[in-house]
Amino acid sequence: MRKYLQIFKISFEEEFTYRLNFILWRIRNVMQIFLTYFIWSTVYSDPAKQIFGYDRTKILTYVFGIMIVRALVLSARAMDVSNDVASGNLSNYLTKPVNYFKYWFTRDISSKVLNLIFATVEFILLFLVLKPPFLFQTNIAVILAFLVSIIFAVIIYFLILFLLSSIPFWIPEIGWGSHFLVTVVIVEALSGSLFPINILPQGLQSIILATPFPYLIYFPVEVYLGNISGWALFGGLMVAASWVGVLWVFLNVVWQKGLKVYQSFGG
Amino acid sequence: MDRAIIVDGLVKDFEVTEREPGLTGAFKSLISPKKKIVNALKGVSFSIQPGELVGFIGPNGAGKTTTLKTLSGLLYPTAGFVEVLEFDPWKRNPEFLKQISLVMGQKNQLWWDLPAIETFELNRAIYDIPTRSYNENLKELTELLDVEKLLNTPVRKLSLGQRMRMELVAALIHKPKVLFLDEPTIGLDIIAQQKVRDFIYDYNRKYNATVLLTSHNMGDLINLARRVIIINDGKILYDGAFEDLIMQYAKEKIIKATLSNENNISNLEKIGKIKKLSFPEVVLSVPRSAAAVAASELLQNFPVDDLTIEEIPIEEIIRKAFKSEPKK
Numbered sequence: 001m002r003k004y005l006q007i008f009k010i011s012f013e014e015e016f017t018y019r020l021n022f023i024l025w026r027i028r029n030v031m032q033i034f035l036t037y038f039i040w041s042t043v044y045s046d047p048a049k050q051i052f053g054y055d056r057t058k059i060l061t062y063v064f065g066i067m068i069v070r071a072l073v074l075s076a077r078a079m080d081v082s083n084d085v086a087s088g089n090l091s092n093y094l095t096k097p098v099n100y101f102k103y104w105f106t107r108d109i110s111s112k113v114l115n116l117i118f119a120t121v122e123f124i125l126l127f128l129v130l131k132p133p134f135l136f137q138t139n140i141a142v143i144l145a146f147l148v149s150i151i152f153a154v155i156i157y158f159l160i161l162f163l164l165s166s167i168p169f170w171i172p173e174i175g176w177g178s179h180f181l182v183t184v185v186i187v188e189a190l191s192g193s194l195f196p197i198n199i200l201p202q203g204l205q206s207i208i209l210a211t212p213f214p215y216l217i218y219f220p221v222e223v224y225l226g227n228i229s230g231w232a233l234f235g236g237l238m239v240a241a242s243w244v245g246v247l248w249v250f251l252n253v254v255w256q257k258g259l260k261v262y263q264s265f266g267g
Numbered sequence: 268m269d270r271a272i273i274v275d276g277l278v279k280d281f282e283v284t285e286r287e288p289g290l291t292g293a294f295k296s297l298i299s300p301k302k303k304i305v306n307a308l309k310g311v312s313f314s315i316q317p318g319e320l321v322g323f324i325g326p327n328g329a330g331k332t333t334t335l336k337t338l339s340g341l342l343y344p345t346a347g348f349v350e351v352l353e354f355d356p357w358k359r360n361p362e363f364l365k366q367i368s369l370v371m372g373q374k375n376q377l378w379w380d381l382p383a384i385e386t387f388e389l390n391r392a393i394y395d396i397p398t399r400s401y402n403e404n405l406k407e408l409t410e411l412l413d414v415e416k417l418l419n420t421p422v423r424k425l426s427l428g429q430r431m432r433m434e435l436v437a438a439l440i441h442k443p444k445v446l447f448l449d450e451p452t453i454g455l456d457i458i459a460q461q462k463v464r465d466f467i468y469d470y471n472r473k474y475n476a477t478v479l480l481t482s483h484n485m486g487d488l489i490n491l492a493r494r495v496i497i498i499n500d501g502k503i504l505y506d507g508a509f510e511d512l513i514m515q516y517a518k519e520k521i522i523k524a525t526l527s528n529e530n531n532i533s534n535l536e537k538i539g540k541i542k543k544l545s546f547p548e549v550v551l552s553v554p555r556s557a558a559a560v561a562a563s564e565l566l567q568n569f570p571v572d573d574l575t576i577e578e579i580p581i582e583e584i585i586r587k588a589f590k591s592e593p594k595k
């Protein structure tokens with residue numbers, strides 16, 4: 001256990017070393033929220049207006065909810081794994097008594113804690129500036145369900161990143177490029193971080209809901225908003241849990257095969 | 268346990284995709300990749316006793332690094348048997364990993380942006396080292412390698428030699444019983460090289476650690492390794508006493524001198540065999556036992572600005588030793 005506490009600590013420190021980068025990145029984050037906020041705010045300029053079952057309060061809560069959920073779920077370090085595999089840096093860990101999955105999961109958590117701290121501060125600032133209508137959830141059961149859905153989201157994202165990072169075992173040239181398509185296109189669009197999935201046509205919605213992506217952002221936010229409850233909530237959590245299981249088994253198989261062809265470049 | 272390392276009939280093949288140059292080439296290889304098999308190791312066998320310090324030498328691409336990586340569990344052997352401390356390295360048993368260390372001169376484990384002490388602390392946690400022994404080890408290693416004052420400097424601000432010494436501290440903080448060193452002195456200046464060598468020597472002695480060391484630098488092996496294994500093209504060519512090899516194939520030493528004028532230059536022949544003479548540089552080869560005498564004669568009788576005595580390069584010894592071998 002102490003092993004992973006130490007990894008947490010060193011990882012946390014490292015994130016601070018490039019302060020300027022860090023600040024720029026946070027600014028980008030805030031700008032993004034501003035932009036999304038104003039787009040939706042314009043669409044719903046009339047507070048009574050309802051589109052796709054969202055009124056102004058709900059959609060703006062969605063936007064702010066995304067901010068926190070993104071900070072928790074999408075802030076991850078595990079994309080560096082592909083680089084480790086491609087460059088042979090993985091060798092540093094394989095020769096040590098440390099579990100590589102747990103190592104990166106710890107680093108992810110450390111990154112998330114850091115992000116959460118900043119996202120909270122930004123949230124408060126933006127909240128004071130924009131004074132948006134925001135739904136503070138008070139139902140304990142809903143909050144609990146939300147936390148469970150967040151845990152699933154964090155694990156699913158971790159597993160997806162790790163799976164993509166295994167590609168360089170076979171195609172080392174690809175490096176971190178293996179993430180580009182998924183993180184930029186699929187995750188952003190299908191996870192619900194740009195728009196709620198349920199504004200899409202029903203058929204498309206069901207397809208997307210069967211993939212692991214909406215369980216990253218859309219599902220937890222909807223749970224928080226109280227839009228998903230009862231059997232739908234239970235069903236959604238089951239789908240998310242199944243994806244955790246499937247991806248975990250798949251990752252282990254892929255990783256074992258990958259290590260056998262691992263070329264340990266360099267030296 | 269009578270043998271720390273056993274390697275028997277080890278074969279390692281790499282599969283590489285060949286690619287023609289240019290964009291069309293890249294495209295072609297994407298559609299119909301041409302696979303080629305590289306036989307890096309073609310049946311390597313040797314064994315090493317606990318506490319032995321063995322030099323592992325051979326030309327570029329001979330298979331040294333591949334062997335060390337297989338021994339530390341990084342590469343999956345294509346065929347053959349490998350055992351280190353009675354463990355199968357590939358299984359990466361934590362008990363095994365706690366007792367070994369692989370140091371590669373051109374790879375680093377230190378966290379680039381943080382002071383080296385942070386990596387050491389991390390390793391302390393990873394290897395589960397009790398605080399007392401950690402503090403002792405750290406003190407001892409940093410003193411021996413003369414880096415106590417640099418512990419809190421971010422790694423990226425260290426010089427190559429300083430970093431390399433820090434790498435050694437990081438690699439040895441858990442007191443491994445088996446040490447794989449792949450060109451540990453590459454890129455270091457003479458003084459740093461000597462420090463690292465002395466250190467390896469002491470470490471081997473003090474902890475009765477088993478050390479397998481590769482190098483292209485003769486100086487690394489002289490006075491350090493009693494036994495050498497020579498590998499070439501994935502096969503073992505020689506496995507035996509280093510001294511025998513030197514006696515047979517490195518009977519000479521090389522004296523390199525810089526002269527300030529051409530006086531007396533024709534008499535150089537009397538000192539030793541002239542290998543190269545292009546004023547002001549002169550390279551002589553002299554019998555090993557007479558090297559010191561020859562050097563002092565040179566200093567007395569010739570206008571010498573600068574002089575070094577060097578060993579014959581490893582590659583040349585290998586060439587000499589094996590050119591006589593009949594080709595099959």
Ligand SMILES: Nc1ncnc2c1ncn2[C@@H]1O[C@H](COP(=O)(O)OP(=O)(O)OP(=O)(O)O)[C@@H](O)[C@H]1O
Pocket residue numbers: 263264265267281282283305306307325326327328329330331332333334
């Ligand atoms: N990952 C890899 N993929 C393909 N071929 C490889 C790989 N690693 C090594 N090889 C090949 O295997 C052979 C042995 O390489 P190795 O790195 O073991 O040599 P070496 O003895 O360490 O050489 P050097 O003195 O240059 O470090 C070489 O022909 C090399 O090209």
Ligand SMILES: [Mg+2]
Pocket residue numbers: 267331332333449
């Ligand atoms: Mg090598």
